[in-house]
Amino acid sequence: MSSYTVRFLPDNLETTVQEGENLLQAAARAGIPLKASCGGRGTCGRCRMILKEGEVTQLQKGKLTPEQLAAGYVLACQSIPAGPVVVEVPAESRLAEHRVLLAEERAGEELLPAGFDPLFKKVALELPPPDLEDSRDDAGRLLDTLEKTTGMDDALFNLETLSNLPAVLREGQWRVTASLADGKGYTEIVRVEPGRRAEKYYGLAVDIGTTTVVVELVDLAGGRTVGVKGRYNKQAVYGDDVISRIIYAVETPGGRREMQRAAVDTINELITALTAETGVESKDIHAVVCAGNTTMTHLFLGIDPAYIRMEPYTPAVNSLPPVRAAELGLMVSPGALVHCLPSIASYVGGDIMAGARLIEIDQAEELTLFIDVGTNGEMVLGNKDWLLACACSAGPAFEGGGIRHGMRAMAGAIEHVQIDPRTGEVHYQTVDGAKPLGICGSGLIDLMAVLRDAGIIDRTGQFLSRPELPRLREGDEGPEYVLAWAHESGNEQDITISEADVKNLIRAKGAVFAGIRTMLRMVDLPVEAIERVIVAGGFGRYINIRDAIAIGLFPDLPVERYSYIGNSSLKGARLALLSRRVRDGVEELARKVTYLELSVGNTFMDEFVSALFLPHTDLNLFPSLINAA
Amino acid sequence: MSSYTVRFLPDNLETTVQEGENLLQAAARAGIPLKASCGGRGTCGRCRMILKEGEVTQLQKGKLTPEQLAAGYVLACQSIPAGPVVVEVPAESRLAEHRVLLAEERAGEELLPAGFDPLFKKVALELPPPDLEDSRDDAGRLLDTLEKTTGMDDALFNLETLSNLPAVLREGQWRVTASLADGKGYTEIVRVEPGRRAEKYYGLAVDIGTTTVVVELVDLAGGRTVGVKGRYNKQAVYGDDVISRIIYAVETPGGRREMQRAAVDTINELITALTAETGVESKDIHAVVCAGNTTMTHLFLGIDPAYIRMEPYTPAVNSLPPVRAAELGLMVSPGALVHCLPSIASYVGGDIMAGARLIEIDQAEELTLFIDVGTNGEMVLGNKDWLLACACSAGPAFEGGGIRHGMRAMAGAIEHVQIDPRTGEVHYQTVDGAKPLGICGSGLIDLMAVLRDAGIIDRTGQFLSRPELPRLREGDEGPEYVLAWAHESGNEQDITISEADVKNLIRAKGAVFAGIRTMLRMVDLPVEAIERVIVAGGFGRYINIRDAIAIGLFPDLPVERYSYIGNSSLKGARLALLSRRVRDGVEELARKVTYLELSVGNTFMDEFVSALFLPHTDLNLFPSLINAA
């Protein structure tokens, strides 16, 4: 079998490919992560690079334009070197860090759960020394003292700790420090050390998002956060969405293992960064709580995700056993137990349960809607009496997916837009004030509302004919509106929004609203019955609620009923790490929620079709807009 | 560092010793197990061999007689080769297999516990296939079906089983076979296989005795025993008794590990023999229950035994967590859980608890004495209302230890003796009818009784002057009685019993009786209150109860109150293997027993001194003997 070298410019990194391997695989090996939204199927066109020297066999040319082809562009995933090659990787093909929603800075104790009882802790114990009247076994003596001191009656020894217990107890002259790890259902006595040990010990809360992974390092002795870091999920090279990842994991030999490796590597890199920054040693990290959607959890643990995407959409497992860090290859104390928060269905995962527990929806008096507008638009509706959840497959439009100039909220993303109805001229604001590169979720919501207000689009999203407006023009794919001209943009391209983009966004917002309405109809309640709406997730913070209502994404409720909770997945994971009761509470909550499969019955489909208008076919659902008009 | 070869005759096996290593270590490495009752301290004289060629440095010459020294005998444990050597290992220095008390043959179901519920089992399950109305996760679906089918609600998955569950369920078209292992407190779903699996699966009951290890291979599907095998414990080369073993384990670098290895190797050899004989594959053995005394359990699991032998005699641990077979190196299915039955104190172990549970002493209406007359004379007294236990350090006399011609019950051991009071002539019976080589426990009990009846010894064990009796003579160490002349014996030596031997035996039987009396005094009950006596252990089967009463070893009760239970340690282990309830019951029983430390207070010492007569200083305790006299 032949093998060839591949050199990547401008990095000047070299790697070797075996016969049949493509440039996407080569780039991953060289440590150059590429965008590959379609997971390497040649359809998204994001992995393009420029062939500088040598020859490749091109399986498909995908979406490359004649100009690009002329300039030597190839799709990395479709190009198999036929000899040594040199390629250049343009900036736009590279996965870049985007604005990551970390846990907010918070004052020390603020978010400490009432029942502070971390999943790992060290407890100082003073045992009564044995004598002939009391010659209990050493292990029994320790367990008795532990129960007297802490009330804990479910502690178990492991063999290693038992093996050397007698010497440790005597060395410490019956004063010892016991390390206790929660094993979900029992407490493991991980270690016993002589004397009173004052060292610090730590835990990790991890939000494993499809796009972004965030790790929070927490001092478990005091409950304080020591550091937080996020980065894109390395699985992104296998596709943008969970479906591409599942297909890769299931259909590629070794794909499941590879996907797991990518998730673990992502977390490990964040751990390395955090430990370097804080001086905490990774061996002192003794407990991990992860929250992720159902697919992310399956892939992280190496569990077969095949049936998540196939009707009737059954996950392999919702409630997960704790797993040893060493078994996963996580760079923390090898014996540390890794807890993943439970899912309730294929598309409502531990991230949502974490958030639902964080806001204590299961204790709420008020009827509460918890909503994470991401790819899937996952929602929980209810209060202390009942709970419903659903996922409405909104698609990635609000995350910039499927929108020609859509992007995530990173430097250069247009995040707020105003349009002068008369001139059609635009005023926008970008993340970090950088030159515009594209438009992100909050910008898209604004844009839809103002395009409608300005009379540029109609209620169905169709572009109106307004030849007097210079920014309105006919593009390759139909009518489009120019947000920024090439000369003012950061990438020398016109930044536009097309009718196709608007229709995509209407479908996305329609799915979310239809999901909310379907749940309400299940319990026969009107929209106004919702007493509070708690918005979570990546771009929620930047949403203009009025605009979101105006386009019919969110229900027409007084804005003061809305609040934003931030990265509730991470926050919930952190709380579970700090409190056994919260961790158990998430499990309990998950058991209580009734999952609504929206593909069953006609309700959702009917609601969806009705919601494909701005804001809705039934304007009575948006009374404040009628009054405003 | 120099090293020399050592050749062993007549085996003609060769090995190499490093400078400083002795011949006992060399022999172990060459696979020639030697007697080493004192654990290599040079005091027992059992490890002797004959130096044929080469030179050794002799640290001590121990008990070797001038004749032996002249014939080239050396103590292996005290001889360090100073160059290449050739040695001959005489038969009497070798550890030989002795009569092992296996589990009795029994008719199929006879000993099946009422609640047959083995610690490992395979259960066929039929799951309702998922649809859109019921898209529970695969794991939850299986757990629900398991609970409906078996009532089991404490089952947990491991990650490996979860990982591939979706494919397995669908391959089996929702009919699967689940392998369930009891984890003490929860049930582990070890494996799920597609379809209905009819294969056999097995478990092991193991009696880890200080001297002998017995392994019983049990078909866990049917509860039937497939095979039983026993052999000497390979730890024997480190000393005969638990004290020598503890010293070796604690004081030799790596000794604890070495001792564990020896125990595991012993069991592995028995497994190999059993699997070879029965055709069962070792990978199909999925659960192991071990019963052993406290020291054996510690050493088998590699737990520090140091404080077992030091006042106040605290074991590291009484109640043990199950351990994976792979962690111990046991040659069964690597994931199999190994359960050790609990001890209650340093000298009352899991073997005794197994027996106590076997006879259901904790459910008994009658006041029951359970007694295992071995080295330690361990006893449990009580009924459903209360339970006491103690160990009386009888010493190994009844096992042949410390008795010049004492031996275990193996071919050639004198096991029954009669003496003509007039002529002092003897009639004996040996195991297997072989030429006599020595005398074992049951023979010693008979002998003491008949020596006393024949007026050869007095009530204190002193030899009377009877010059008319040809078998009574003055030996090297005082008066002795010749049981067999050299010409009729199997080893061309006179087989004798000396006054020192008799005194040793009186101390041993006195300790046992004193233990019984001390327990009775705790609860203020007379000897006659004991309604049944159940005798267990190695030589119990061959004891003549009348003689045991006559010498004051056992209390003077009608013989019909006595029964013999056999190897109750092994039988109890087997029952625990076959019934979760029994296994839990042993733990519960252990928690209920009050342990009596005989070294505390004066009661035991007073009782012991009073019992140093044949049968006792207080003849009122033995009314049947007064009447007979």
Ligand code: FES
């Ligand atoms: S004298 Fe060598 S082992 Fe006892």
Ligand SMILES: [Mg+2]
């Ligand atoms: Mg998320």
Ligand SMILES: [Mg+2]
């Ligand atoms: Mg025994």
